[in-house]
Amino acid sequence: MRVLRLNHAPSIVGYAAVVGGKEHEGPLGADFDLHDDSGKFGMDTWEKSESEMQRLALNLALSKGELSYQSIDAIFAGDLMNQCTGSAYGLLSFEKPYFGLYGACSTFAEATMLSSLMINAGYFRKCAAVSSSHFCSAERQFRFPLEYGGQRAPTAQWTATASGAAILSADGNGPYVTEVMPGIIVDKGINDINNMGAAMAPAAIDTLTAYFTETGKQPDDFDLILTGDLGLEGLSITRTLMKNEGYDLTKVYNDCGLLLYGKASQDVHCGGSGCGCSASVICGHILKRFAKGELKNVLYLATGALMSPNSLKQGATIPGIAHLVHISSEQNG
Template sequence: MAIKRIGSQTVKFQNPPSIISTYTIVGPKEGEGPLKDYFDMILEDDMWGQESFEKSEAKIQEEAIKAAISNGKLTNQDMDYLLAGDLLNQIVSSTYSARSLSIPYYGLFGACSTMTESLSLGAMLIDGGFADNLVCATSSHFSSAERQFRFPLEYGNQRKFSAQWTVTGSGATVLSANGNGPYITYATTGKIIDMGVKEADNMGAAMAPAAIDTLLTHFKDTGYSPKDYDLIVSGDLGKVGKAIVLELMKKEGYDLTDIYTDCGVEVFDIQQDTHAGGSGCGCAAVVLNGYIYKEMMKGKFSRVLVMATGALHSPTMNQQGESIPGIAHAITIDVNKD
């Protein structure tokens, strides 16, 4: 019997796992943005001494994982599992970062929703008694994502104003059965929602319907409302997707104006010319493990709903005329256990 499941898509954890440490690494552009003081490491060069963008991304994720574990005063041998993913084909950044860590590894692909996907599954493993400590991580890199999903940088194509800038960075979170919080108390797993958007340079519009569906489901399943949260944040809808969420949620009877923002909106400022804002697996990862976690530890936020969103398309399917399926996974993070 699924005694920890409530409603249609939500789990309420009986023994909520604690976030005991985090670590973030970002590229130079992210390090010039409004959240720069919250990041643990800012690279001067997004190649970081590697031969390719992909190898750089793998290194960024590997070092973020190792540093998060060290911050928790633990070792790799203390980790029962590593749950990680990224945007690239065969999630190679995560796999190549994992090969030297010697931690039992689950590779995940949720596109830009992977941070909350990994934390949801990690929390289930710990609450279910299958792990004491584990680490969740995601990464993305502007240059590796551009040449896989859009155009090689050398092409110099003009970007549409609805396009978003893939964050170069990685965030890692260590979850434990022991600790003093913050705690993951709920996880709402999203469904695939596809409203027919086909433009890969308008992913905010493609993912927003999934975000709305998950938000409505979370409120229905838990009985919570926006007023029960200090902050509700989506992963990387950017300016376009954020505006859609605000408008359509208001039509559903939820005015999120004063409580809701998006990581893709917060990570860059207007002077950085990222058009619709940030995106990528690293977007939610660095904002959650940097800004949100550190502000919760300072006491600014007591309860936060984090909902990372993903566009689950591929260039192959997109070129064959297929639309972009969206997904959104949400977790509740509480300073105190319920």
């Protein structure tokens, strides 16, 4: 069994999202707690800016949940930078047990899942799940210099400058993380860095079909099924192939990478990506909709492309992963 049902489902008691200018200009702009149009957040390097975003996001999540930093028992966090330095420097000042994670764009779901499992098992009472990505630090590491004059492929995605933090607690009034399902690594032979949606979609399909098969649930049992960050191309592939598997996602399915930007006007091609993309959409937008009562039952399925610049240069294919987190307004949901 891959679906893990949490008998002591933890509650999300604080959440916040911090974004850059482009993300703030997007359709969800008003939902984010803090933004800096320059993307610098008062720092002199992009790497420090990303760390600062994580620090701000966690501080805001704590203050919105009316919690002190002493109350959290552990932090699960990650980002896209080499050796996860974005998280290490950003969360240094909290002086809390820290688990550094790398799941590429799936990191926020991985952090939420591990936080929930630890709380469910009784090891911790309160955990923080944090992740971030910064367009400028990611471009430098994975693609070209920022001022390099090139054209992007139509299937390319835009790394979000964003960070999200959520505080999970053994006590609270919801929403709750009631089920989680760790993804398995799936590689269907895609090696095009400019089509990450196609590289990650098979992992999303694997996780979703396994979840529906094991639980006997159907897509329409949910208010929303949200992948993070397949973009337009990956979403479309997932929708088509899930239909072949016998699951019609038409009514309830969307993707964090598409929600974050207004596609045509913002020139992001297939949509957003990066660890901060789904983290900010969940912590900025989705959890607010839970608070308003607009959503009660959401399957959040963050996908990650597990390649490195060197593996790509060596011609290796891009493995994908998709971790599932079921968020419900009911503790038994």
